[in-house]
Amino acid sequence: MAVSELQVQTALKGAIDPNTHKDFVTTKSVRSIRIDGNNVSLDIVLPYPANSVLEAIRQQVVDALKTIPGIGSIDVNVSFKIVAHTAQRGVKLIPGVKNIIAVSSGKGGVGKSTTAVNLALALAAEGAKVGMLDADIYGPSQPTMLGISGKPDSRDGKSLEPMEGYGLQAMSIGFLIDTDTPMVWRGPMVTQALEQLLNDTRWRELDYLVIDMPPGTGDIQLTLAQRVPVTGAVIVTTPQDIALIDARKGLKMFEKVGIPIMGVIENMSIHICSKCGHEEHIFGEGGGERMGKDYDVEFLGALPLDIHIREQADSGKPTVVADPNSRISEIYKEIARRLAVKVAELAVDHSSKFPSIVIQNT
Numbered sequence: 001m002a003v004s005e006l007q008v009q010t011a012l013k014g015a016i017d018p019n020t021h022k023d024f025v026t027t028k029s030v031r032s033i034r035i036d037g038n039n040v041s042l043d044i045v046l047p048y049p050a051n052s053v054l055e056a057i058r059q060q061v062v063d064a065l066k067t068i069p070g071i072g073s074i075d076v077n078v079s080f081k082i083v084a085h086t087a088q089r090g091v092k093l094i095p096g097v098k099n100i101i102a103v104s105s106g107k108g109g110v111g112k113s114t115t116a117v118n119l120a121l122a123l124a125a126e127g128a129k130v131g132m133l134d135a136d137i138y139g140p141s142q143p144t145m146l147g148i149s150g151k152p153d154s155r156d157g158k159s160l161e162p163m164e165g166y167g168l169q170a171m172s173i174g175f176l177i178d179t180d181t182p183m184v185w186r187g188p189m190v191t192q193a194l195e196q197l198l199n200d201t202r203w204r205e206l207d208y209l210v211i212d213m214p215p216g217t218g219d220i221q222l223t224l225a226q227r228v229p230v231t232g233a234v235i236v237t238t239p240q241d242i243a244l245i246d247a248r249k250g251l252k253m254f255e256k257v258g259i260p261i262m263g264v265i266e267n268m269s270i271h272i273c274s275k276c277g278h279e280e281h282i283f284g285e286g287g288g289e290r291m292g293k294d295y296d297v298e299f300l301g302a303l304p305l306d307i308h309i310r311e312q313a314d315s316g317k318p319t320v321v322a323d324p325n326s327r328i329s330e331i332y333k334e335i336a337r338r339l340a341v342k343v344a345e346l347a348v349d350h351s352s353k354f355p356s357i358v359i360q361n362t
Helices: 005-013 051-065 112-125 187-199 219-227 241-256 287-294 307-314 327-344
Strands: 030-036 039-046 074-080 097-104 130-134 163-165 168-172 206-212 232-237 261-266 299-302
Touching: 005 030, 005 051, 039 051, 051 074, 097 112, 097 241, 097 327, 112 130, 112 168, 112 206, 112 232, 112 307, 112 327, 168 187, 187 219, 219 241, 232 241, 232 327, 241 261, 241 287, 261 287, 261 327, 287 299, 299 327
Parallel strands: 039 074, 097 206, 097 232, 130 168, 130 206, 232 261, 261 299
Antiparallel strands: 030 039, 163 168
């Protein structure tokens, strides 16, 4: 007796995607089911980049299909497709950019820039086209972290070509000024500079643009909320009470301006002694997780306080590229996939599909 499509769908409902925590049928990832007698072939199209888990998911789907009595050959093709999602109302998408993710912290010194660059590199390692915008006008650190020097080109004298490092497209005020030059600017100049960096850069077909935000809840954050189409925000904190107080303020600010919070990342969560392996919660324990529960926001993951993360970022080769197979890189990739899943669950933006209507007197 031939295998039926109902049997295939039922079998696949028993396979839970480890990244979405839902079955592949519910997430509409199952496509093109083809049945020839007892032989089954189908496609799984994931809504998030997943290079490092494609084979594991393929095997998971094959194993689920093997539970169908009398099934013959099984052919499963797993891929992913990233689409644009809606941002705040009335803010247009930026050409060449599908989704913008703001990485923020209420407080300085919590490792936000290091987290942002490793997250961007992790998304790229998973197969997405990723850009990095350094929005910290007063203290740009991405040029150093990405090991990029020199100044960006301009083909038309108006727009800037993004710089490139480790497969990321990048833009920062740090590329346009000398390293030792302090930015002695008032708020309006800073926000204007940020808008120019964002809008005058010729981003090339990005799935995600990660914005490394300055700490606090000031001019730049408000400009971003009002004029930049932010898909979602990520809050970086340490477990320390003082950091958490400021992180909560940052979270509330995004909520007030209607930007969805994708989740909380706890940095410097635990210190493991490099000499003896002793584990110690130097900055306290479980603060990020508690904050997530308090505000009904997902806790995306925790990163250890590790000297290698700091050394690698300072040397211009962040952990995800310096040591791609390490446990820490694995954590960054797990967080990046989960973050991409959260973005994928938002409403899809269809504005690019519709032609603009122009009324003319003829």
